Each structure stands twice: as structure tokens, then as C-alpha cells.
Amino acid sequence: MGAKGTRADVPPSAHFVHDEDEGELAIDGMGLSTIAEEVGTPAHVYSASAIERAYRAIDASLAPAKHMVCYAMKANGHPEILRLLASLGAGADVVSGGELYWALAAGIPPERIVFSGVGKSDAEIAYALDAGIRAIHVESEPEIDVIEAIAREKGVTARIALRVNPDVDPVTHPYIATGIHGTKFGLELDVARRLLPRIVESDGLELEGIACHIGSQIGGAKPLEDAVAIVAAFAKECAEAGAPIRALDAGGGWPIHYGDEDAPYAPWNAFGAAIRAGIERGGASDLDLEIVVEPGRAMVGDAGGILTRVLYVKEQGTKRFVIVDAAMTELLRPSLYGAYHAIVPVRAREGDVTAADIVGPVCETGDFLALDRPLPPVQRGDLLLIRSTGAYGAAMATRYNARPLAAEVIVEGDAYRVIRERERVEDLYPRGA
Numbered sequence: 223m224g225a226k227g228t229r230a231d232v233p234p235s236a237h238f239v240h241d242e243d244e245g246e247l248a249i250d251g252m253g254l255s256t257i258a259e260e261v262g263t264p265a266h267v268y269s270a271s272a273i274e275r276a277y278r279a280i281d282a283s284l285a286p287a288k289h290m291v292c293y294a295m296k297a298n299g300h301p302e303i304l305r306l307l308a309s310l311g312a313g314a315d316v317v318s319g320g321e322l323y324w325a326l327a328a329g330i331p332p333e334r335i336v337f338s339g340v341g342k343s344d345a346e347i348a349y350a351l352d353a354g355i356r357a358i359h360v361e362s363e364p365e366i367d368v369i370e371a372i373a374r375e376k377g378v379t380a381r382i383a384l385r386v387n388p389d390v391d392p393v394t395h396p397y398i399a400t401g402i403h404g405t406k407f408g409l410e411l412d413v414a415r416r417l418l419p420r421i422v423e424s425d426g427l428e429l430e431g432i433a434c435h436i437g438s439q440i441g442g443a444k445p446l447e448d449a450v451a452i453v454a455a456f457a458k459e460c461a462e463a464g465a466p467i468r469a470l471d472a473g474g475g476w477p478i479h480y481g482d483e484d485a486p487y488a489p490w491n492a493f494g495a496a497i498r499a500g501i502e503r504g505g506a507s508d509l510d511l512e513i514v515v516e517p518g519r520a521m522v523g524d525a526g527g528i529l530t531r532v533l534y535v536k537e538q539g540t541k542r543f544v545i546v547d548a549a550m551t552e553l554l555r556p557s558l559y560g561a562y563h564a565i566v567p568v569r570a571r572e573g574d575v576t577a578a579d580i581v582g583p584v585c586e587t588g589d590f591l592a593l594d595r596p597l598p599p600v601q602r603g604d605l606l607l608i609r610s611t612g613a614y615g616a617a618m619a620t621r622y623n624a625r626p627l628a629a630e631v632i633v634e635g636d637a638y639r640v641i642r643e644r645e646r647v648e649d650l651y652p653r654g655a
């Protein structure tokens with residue numbers, strides 16, 4: 223994502239660190255080979271302390287403004303991660319009835335949950351209204367009709383926010399740009415403007431916020447500021463038209479360092495500051511809006527890695543294939559977006575660094591974790607760590623090729639806990655077959 227490179231260096235973090243005494247990589251002081259031996263590979267490993275640090279840093283970046291951090295749980299909806307974030311005070315951004323169910327089950331209060339998505343079913347809208355969530359984010363004109371009708375039927379007022387498309391380039395991979403014209407997300411500003419009078423007059427709707435989400439892994443804080451300035455100016459128009467606007471939701475998209483960036487991203491403080499600056503530029507400072515943000519990747523991405531073992535090293539002509547037991551089934555991002563993830567041996571061997579394709583066992587040419595990647599010598603049985611996979615790793619896992627879902631473990635303090643047992647082949651057999 224962003225500029226693709228072939229650098230072998232690793233993004234900085236405080237939790238995956240080389241343990242000099244043991245001569246291997248450790249996560250929060252726990253040797254990765256111990257985890258691999260006990261749990262097997264491939265396995266997703268997460269650092270609870272890293273998740274907590276990320277949450278606190280994002281939260282602090284928005285202070286002193288009134289704000290709410292709604293974790294975009296699509297990045298990693300594991301119940302233990304949700305519970306951890308709930309205990310720290312996070313809300314949630316959900317995109318389905320299933321995610322809403324999991325967020326509530328993890329103890330996230332309904333008034334801290336927002337519901338985004340272009341295709342909410344009637345049942346999902348009814349569920350959100352029954353649960354009394356903070357706001358349903360409206361993404362199309364017909365969706366407003368449906369929400370209004372369901373609210374009327376129930377005799378309730380639906381709290382909504384309009385997700386507008388500010389047409390700002392987020393400087394990211396085209397598959398995950400969401401706030402430019404031509405994508406399916408959000409309402410064009412002129413449509414939102416046209417709908418305003420009927421929303422304000424409706425007794426079934428309460429327009430409590432304006433939202434945007436310009437994309438994921440955005441290329442800097444400036445596009446966020448530009449988008450927020452547009453959204454804030456529209457929030458002001460809505461308030462002047464009589465809507466009880468109390469929130470500006472700036473979406474998520476805060477980037478992490480994967481290791482192939484040409485230049486480091488601005489620190490998260492800059493993203494919080496950009497949102498505050500955007501509100502001022504949009505002339506909405508006097509509205510005293512609560513800032514809502516929906517980061518997913520930034521909360522969990524760097525906290526996780528995938529442990530994988532080398533199955534075979536295959537030399538073919540000038541090519542070196544390192545075939546490992548993880549695949550696109552555990553990490554789809556390289557296959558789907560050509561995304562870069564740093565991959566490092568848990569125990570480094572001496573020798574020349576040469577290029578290798580690091581690939582999985584899945585029967586697809588596109589099943590690769592890295593192409594032409596500089597890598598020191600590795601042998602069958604060696605452990606590798608794939609970095610920065612806490613977001614959109616396990617969350618996008620599939621069982622393609624009848625591959626059971628991998629184990630997941632979380633390190634808390636000086637111990638680790640298995641939070642998903644490795645599936646067994648029997649678990650894959652279709653129910654009802």
C-alpha cells in the first residue's frame with residue numbers, strides 16, 4: 223500500500239523486540255518460538271499492551287476537544303480485543319448486525335456505537351433501533367426512507383448521521399479509497415443538501431451528526447483536514463437549517479507503518495490536530511461538536527503478527543521460493559492489494575541476504591506474502607514473523623482449500639492466552655451436509 227518497496231527493514235514498535243539473551247524475537251518479552259511450539263503455526267499473535275498504547279495515543283490526540291473513539295471493529299472483531307477496548311472506554315463503528323451483536327456482547331454501550339455501511343438490511347436497521355445505538359450513518363436517499371418507515375412503525379425517533387462524500391483524495395490504494403466521487407460510499411453533498419429539509423421536518427428522524435470516511439491507510443493528515451473542513455461547513459448549514467447536530471464523525475483511516483513507506487507518516491497527534499483544524503476551517507467551532515473517530519487499523523494493526531514456519535525452500539533457476547505454512551488464507555492483503563508486510567526470521571541465520579518469493583501452500587499463483595523480498599538464509603523448520611497483521615489479518619481469513627482457521631493468541635503481561643483454538647479439519651465440514 224502506498225509506495226511499494228523491497229526494503230527488508232521493519233517498522234518500529236515497542237513490543238516485537240529482539241531478545242539478546244535468547245537470540246530471538248520476542249513479543250512483550252515472550253519468546254516467539256515458545257508460542258509456536260506450544261500453539262503450532264500459523265498463528266496470529268497480539269500484544270494487549272500495544273493495543274492499549276494505540277488506543278490511549280489516539281484518544282489523547284483528540285484532547286482537549288470533546289470526543290469519542292469508535293473502534294472500527296472490522297479490522298479485528300475478536301471478542302477479547304473488543305472486551306479490552308471496551309474496558310478502556312472505546313466505542314465501536316459497526317458495519318453489520320453481526321458486528322453490532324458482538325460489540326454489545328463485549329460490553330460496548332449502545333450510546334457509543336455507530337453503524338456505517340451502504341447496504342443495511344431492514345432487520346439490521348430494526349436491530350439498531352431496538353438496541354438504541356448512538357447513530358445510524360445514512361449512505362443513500364432510499365436508506366433514509368427505510369429508516370424512517372421502520373422508526374415510525376416502532377414509534378421511535380431514529381438518530382442518524384449523514385455520511386457525506388467530500389470528494390477528497392486520501393492518497394491510498396484505490397480499493398480502499400472511499401471519499402472520492404465514483405465510489406459507492408456516502409452521499410454526494412448536493413444530495414445531502416437536498417434531503418436536509420425533509421429530514422429536519424421528519425418526526426421519525428433526528429439528524430445528530432455529519433460523518434465522512436475518506437479511506438483507509440490514508441497518505442497523510444492533510445486530506446483528513448480538507449475533508450473535515452468540508453464536512454464541518456456542511457454541519458454548520460445543517461445546524462442553521464434547524465438540525466440538532468452534536469457530532470462530527472471524521473471516520474477512520476489513520477495509517478500505520480508497514481515498512482515500505484518512502485517517508486514516515488505524520489504521528490497520530492497530527493491526525494487529531496488535523497480534525498480540530500478542519501472544524502475551525504469549516505467555520506463550525508461555535509457548534510461545540512463532539513468529534514467521533516473510527517480508527518480500525520491504527521488501533522490493532524501494529525499490535526499483531528503472524529508466526530509461520532518454513533516448509534520448503536525451493537531453488538528454481540534464479541528464483542528462491544520460501545514456502546511457508548501461512549498463506550493468503552491467513553493474510554489476504556498482499557494478494558488483494560499488493561500490500562507490503564515486513565517478514566523477519568524469528569532467529570536470524572548468518573549469511574547473504576538475497577531475494578525470495580515468500581509464498582503459501584494455497585493453489586493460486588496470487589498466493590504470496592512477499593515477492594522479491596530481500597531475506598537472509600532460511601531453512602525448513604525456521605520460524606518467520608509477518609509483521610503488522612493485527613488489522614485485516616485474521617479478520618479477512620478464509621478457509622479456502624479446506625484450510626482450518628489459524629490459532630490466535632494474545633500476550634498480556636508476561637503470559638499469553640489462546641483466544642482462538644486452531645480449527646480442526648472436522649470443524650470445516652458444512653453444517654447440514
Ligand SMILES: Cc1ncc(COP(=O)(O)O)c(C=O)c1O
Nearest residue numbers: 294338438474475516517518519
Ligand atoms: C466507515 C468506516 N469507518 C472506519 C473504517 C476503518 O478504517 P481504518 O481501519 O483504515 O481505520 C472503515 C474502513 O475503511 C470504514 O469503512
Ligand SMILES: N[C@@H](CCCC[NH3+])C(=O)O
Nearest residue numbers: 296398438439555613614
Ligand atoms: N481490508 C482493508 C481495509 C478495508 C477498509 C474497510 N473500509 C485492508 O486490509 O487494508
